[in-house]
Amino acid sequence: MSDPGPIHHDEKGEPIRTRRSKYCYRFYIKHHDGNSAVAQWLREISKEEEFAVFKQAVCHDLSADSHSALYGLHRSSGGKILKLGTRDEQVAKFLCEGGDVWHGYPCWPLLRLDDTGTKFKNRCPPKEVFRKMENAKLITERDRRRLEVGKHV
Amino acid sequence: MSGEHKFHPTEIRLPNFEIAWAGETLDTDALCFGSTDGRLWFTKIKEPIKGMGPMVIAESGEPITGVAFWSYFMAASTPNEIVIHYNNAETNEKRKTMLEVGAHGILATPSGRFLAPIGVGGLLEIKPIVNVNAFPNLHTVRGKALNFYSAVFLSGNQTEVIACATRRDGITVARLPQVGDGGKVRLIPCEGVDVVDVCTLGYQDLPLAVAAIGIDGSLFLMKNVLEDGGPLALRFVGMQGTAYRILSADGNVFVLTSDFLYVLPSLVQRCLREGNAEGPISVTIVPLRAVDCFMAYGRWLLVIMPGFVASIDIHTFLGGEKKSLFEDLKDFVLRDLYNKLRRRAEPTGRIRRELTPTATWPKPSIEDSPITSDQMTVSTWVG
Numbered sequence: 001m002s003d004p005g006p007i008h009h010d011e012k013g014e015p016i017r018t019r020r021s022k023y024c025y026r027f028y029i030k031h032h033d034g035n036s037a038v039a040q041w042l043r044e045i046s047k048e049e050e051f052a053v054f055k056q057a058v059c060h061d062l063s064a065d066s067h068s069a070l071y072g073l074h075r076s077s078g079g080k081i082l083k084l085g086t087r088d089e090q091v092a093k094f095l096c097e098g099g100d101v102w103h104g105y106p107c108w109p110l111l112r113l114d115d116t117g118t119k120f121k122n123r124c125p126p127k128e129v130f131r132k133m134e135n136a137k138l139i140t141e142r143d144r145r146r147l148e149v150g151k152h153v
Numbered sequence: 154m155s156g157e158h159k160f161h162p163t164e165i166r167l168p169n170f171e172i173a174w175a176g177e178t179l180d181t182d183a184l185c186f187g188s189t190d191g192r193l194w195f196t197k198i199k200e201p202i203k204g205m206g207p208m209v210i211a212e213s214g215e216p217i218t219g220v221a222f223w224s225y226f227m228a229a230s231t232p233n234e235i236v237i238h239y240n241n242a243e244t245n246e247k248r249k250t251m252l253e254v255g256a257h258g259i260l261a262t263p264s265g266r267f268l269a270p271i272g273v274g275g276l277l278e279i280k281p282i283v284n285v286n287a288f289p290n291l292h293t294v295r296g297k298a299l300n301f302y303s304a305v306f307l308s309g310n311q312t313e314v315i316a317c318a319t320r321r322d323g324i325t326v327a328r329l330p331q332v333g334d335g336g337k338v339r340l341i342p343c344e345g346v347d348v349v350d351v352c353t354l355g356y357q358d359l360p361l362a363v364a365a366i367g368i369d370g371s372l373f374l375m376k377n378v379l380e381d382g383g384p385l386a387l388r389f390v391g392m393q394g395t396a397y398r399i400l401s402a403d404g405n406v407f408v409l410t411s412d413f414l415y416v417l418p419s420l421v422q423r424c425l426r427e428g429n430a431e432g433p434i435s436v437t438i439v440p441l442r443a444v445d446c447f448m449a450y451g452r453w454l455l456v457i458m459p460g461f462v463a464s465i466d467i468h469t470f471l472g473g474e475k476k477s478l479f480e481d482l483k484d485f486v487l488r489d490l491y492n493k494l495r496r497r498a499e500p501t502g503r504i505r506r507e508l509t510p511t512a513t514w515p516k517p518s519i520e521d522s523p524i525t526s527d528q529m530t531v532s533t534w535v536g
Contacts, residue, residue, distance in 0.1 A: 110271060127215075
């Protein structure tokens with residue numbers, strides 16, 4: 001089985017974990033290797049920034065319920081919500097691989113033709129995640145309204 | 154007749170109905186509103202409180218991103234689905250088809266096609282036929298992952314011409330024959346600018362003229378998208394905010410950014426017809442922190458604000474006086490907003506801005522490619 005990617009670690013090689021939940025984070029190779037078939041993080045987003053998006057998602061529990069994916073976004077120092085993905089995505093989705101290891105990728109805002117599943121196909125993130133982002137003051141009401149319809153902010 | 158030029162927006166609020174989209178219907182005296190939870194409401198323009206609705210159209214409860222009409226068919230899009238309704242009141246036939254694919258919007262062409270930009274998936278075409286399931290065709294360009302973000306119908310008889318904003322790939326023009334394959338696509342790069350919206354300029358003698366807007370406020374004009382060597386590219390010094398939308402009517406261009414609504418009344422006449430893009434151009438600036446903005450019947454600007462929609466007759470912008478614009482804003486629709494924005498807003502409604510000449514922009518390398526049209530297998534639920 002090929003290596004999925006490195007775990008975020010410090011200079012000593014110890015995994016860097018989120019403060020409260022003690023989650024660690026893997027930089028998935030397939031979301032960084034330029035393969036256009038899957039979502040790709042922008043090259044301008046550093047590993048520290050990608051991990052910071054994840055930490056923020058964990059910190060504010062940006063999920064639709066306690067057992068599902070987390071979602072995050074990246075704001076500039078001026079408060080502007082920046083692009084994360086090569087397809088102009090502004091929201092990232094994080095999944096638990098099992099145990100305390102997570103990975104993430106830029107999240108496409110529309111339900112796609114090739115999305116799998118049958119009865120419960122839904123685009124992501126769910127609307128309640130945007131409400132949580134607004135309540136946490138990560139986005140404004142106007143941002144929420146635009147992100148909910150899949151538009152840029 | 155100064156009274157005719159006063160800025161008198163109507164504030165539209167529908168009870169328990171948060172508006173996400175607003176636009177035209179088949180009746181020119183009516184408006185259609187889509188909610189943030191998948192419902193529609195139809196109202197009369199002059200009596201926005203009276204009307205028909207709300208009615209659930211998208212059972213996912215997702216926000217409406219577009220509604221289009223053709224004959225007895227109505228199509229609505231959300232980030233989660235496209236719904237096609239057939240409702241023939243004469244025969245009392247009703248039918249509903251739902252396609253499980255999200256779209257940024259939807260438009261109808263005169264030949265009876267519905268076209269939906271579905272992002273990197275392509276441009277989805279649905280040709281509905283009575284009593285037959287919708288058979289969608291997906292138009293893409295082989296080898297290119299274009300991000301179809303918005304689309305507008307331009308013209309066409311045998312072949313219909315659609316212009317699309319395709320983000321970093323600029324403007325993409327699709328030529329779709331009404332019968333058979335053989336569609337073509339023209340890729341018009343815009344110097345790497347992230348093009349987020351495109352609109353028709355609506356001139357009868359220039360049916361293939363478009364305006365497009367980049368996320369950074371760069372504005373692109375073309376007289377003929379099928380023949381021009383490249384767009385006239387303009388940048389306004391001082392244009393503020395993230396660009397959301399570009400609209401046009403009666404030769405006026407409207408640009409909505411995250412901070413302002415810019416009205417450019419003479420831009421098209423000067424830059425496209427007279428070929429003069431040099432020097433300052435008159436711009437009316439309205440401070441608005443709007444969610445989005447739509448045009449209905451080439452006359453009504455429907456500005457989606459958090460909590461309500463401001464319906465503005467565009468004639469009020471033309472020939473309006475500096476003072477009345479702001480005074481009316483204060484008195485009518487945006488009283489609270491005006492107070493919040495007053496300190497940072499421009500002091501007058503009509504301001505001179507400099508245009509950066511386009512000479513620094515190299516001519517783009519325009520690429521004509523065959524379009525790949527595949528009949529898609531899309532999960533549908535028919536009821």
